[in-house]
Amino acid sequence: MDTLQDIVRNLFLPLAVVLYRLDGSKMVWVVVGVLLLLVLIGFIAYLKYIHFTFYLDQEKQEFVIQKGVITKNKITIQLDKIQQVNINQSLIQKLVGVYSVDIDTAGSNKKEVSIRAVDNALALHLKQQLLSNEKTMLSTTITEEEAVKPFLNIRLSTLFKVGITSNYGRSIALILGFIGSLYGSFQEVTQTIEVDEEQVTGIVNQGINYFSFSFFLLLILVLVLLINLVRTLVKYYGYQMTFQKGAIAIQHGLFAKKNTLLKPLKVQLTIVRQNFFQRKLRLFDVHLKQAAATNEVEEEGKKSSEIEIPGCQPDEKEIILRQLGLSNEPVLKTFLPNYRYLIKAILLGIILPVIITLLVALYIYSPLHAYLPWLGLYVAFVMIIVYFRFKNYRLLVNNDLIMIKKNAWDVQFQLLEAYKIQGITTQQYFWHQSADLVHLTFHTAAGDVGFHFANYSELKPWINYWLYLAERSQQNWM
């Protein structure tokens, strides 16, 4: 299956080009070649299939996978190192009635082990076995699963709301990427097929002239909303969250069913997000981050070990957080950033860009003069953002939780259990010494979380306390 997909994907484009270039007389050879290729693929796939075995070593608590036709591969995973098991079903797999099981461990950002084509009962069985590392837990039957009532069900209307209120940035990036790749492939096509390029560009230019700029913007806006909506609906249709024997099970997806099971202990960082619209609708967006090989917490893309819960109500959010072991004790201390935060933000976000633009307009590129009034708009816009960022930026702490609130639009809380930190870094610039300021960074297994421009003297006892929590703790941090 896999082999076929790979080869088809790699060969498709050249093949298409060859087909286009060839005349009819050589067609027979192409057909024969394709048939031969298919047979070869089938043979390789069969060999791969019969050499792929896996089993569970109950005594050593290990999961062993053997694969490889010529070079033999044996992968052994200790059960307690597994942090997430995914059961996915793509459209093709749905037709055949099989699932793929992905096993995720810490330390690598790609899925370490993937078992394709398992039937339903086996998939569920595997999932249960792999994530229950207590021996007594192995005795439960699969049928129980259906009896457990899901505690979180995201309704279609909620998904609709989520779709139109969130992830604008991601969709815009998607559109830009799409346009970019469309343009790229368009050029490729014109080059390979040798279409009269000038003619086509002429048509395109004319097309652009028909649309006015504002209409184009409106179109983009509608497109963003539409893509968001469709993406959210397809991805999260039928979102269900269940607690099963100490683990959280999540399933969602319209076409490709995704089924995830994770242990709450493995969650290193919880992010609760809410933008302005979502606040009005009383919806939260919760992200669970697990140990990953990336540095930056906010890095998008490498999402293999991130779980998203789109759109949950305040009470549901509370249950999830409680289930993760995040206490809801009252906040003991709130740290606010120093006013120098504003100085830095204004310096970097307003003064520097404005000066550069002015210099460029005056000395290098004079046509820019016409656009200078827009600079006022830019300054106002950045001012508003900086103000809200500053207003929202704070560090909240209680006995065992560290909370960082940040951002202007997508206001997020980064929640982190203090005993799970990997280390603490403080950074102090010499011009901050007299002001008693420090930049604080918590290193977690899911990435770094920082709070800048904090009062050092007030922070010191808390740093000692967090270290005390981490060093005293006999619990596994994952």
Add this chain to the structure above:
Amino acid sequence: MRQEHFTNEPISFEHLPQVEAVSFQTIPKQYLNIVYINNALLTVILGMLLMLFTFFNEWIRAQMLVFGSVLFLFIGLLFWMSFIGYRKKGYAVREKDILFRHGIISTTTTIIPFNRIQHVAIHEGFFSRMYDLSELQIYTAGGSSSDLHIPGLPKEEAEQIKTYLLNQISSQTFKTPEIEFMEESIPEELVPDESSTTQEAASTDDETV
């Protein structure tokens, strides 16, 4: 709740060991020599580049004085920065964690608890070996930003610290309390009853797909 003997007495911050009271140990003087050797090498390379340019480029030959002084200033700054960077470097090994301080225009202090260390390595550079110095590298699960690289330690001391750290790591016995903790917090109606029929364990049959 999370541990069998869980206590939760209020902790007074004054009685906690204080990070700010730690006195850092400095890096031996020879390390500065190594940094200077590296700087000198860079100086030689840059100087040679400038020489080459003055030979082959008319314009640069005319501006020789400007380029020369810029290079001189740059080298001076480099040595000065290296010295400050050396003076700022310091480390401290406490009972349960290790601290490293460094930086030039800022002072960065990183603290890594022993029980978060994944592995420890010792790296010896070419020049370091001449002075019998080595770099202690401490890795955590927190990614490269939280890894400690303490340079310029005398080789024996680095080995000693490494052994000490490894002993500390291996002596820790972890319990796995997560399951009991979870079951307590699940609402009762959601907990499936445990007295269900036992099933044959799956390990015995090698499942082939």
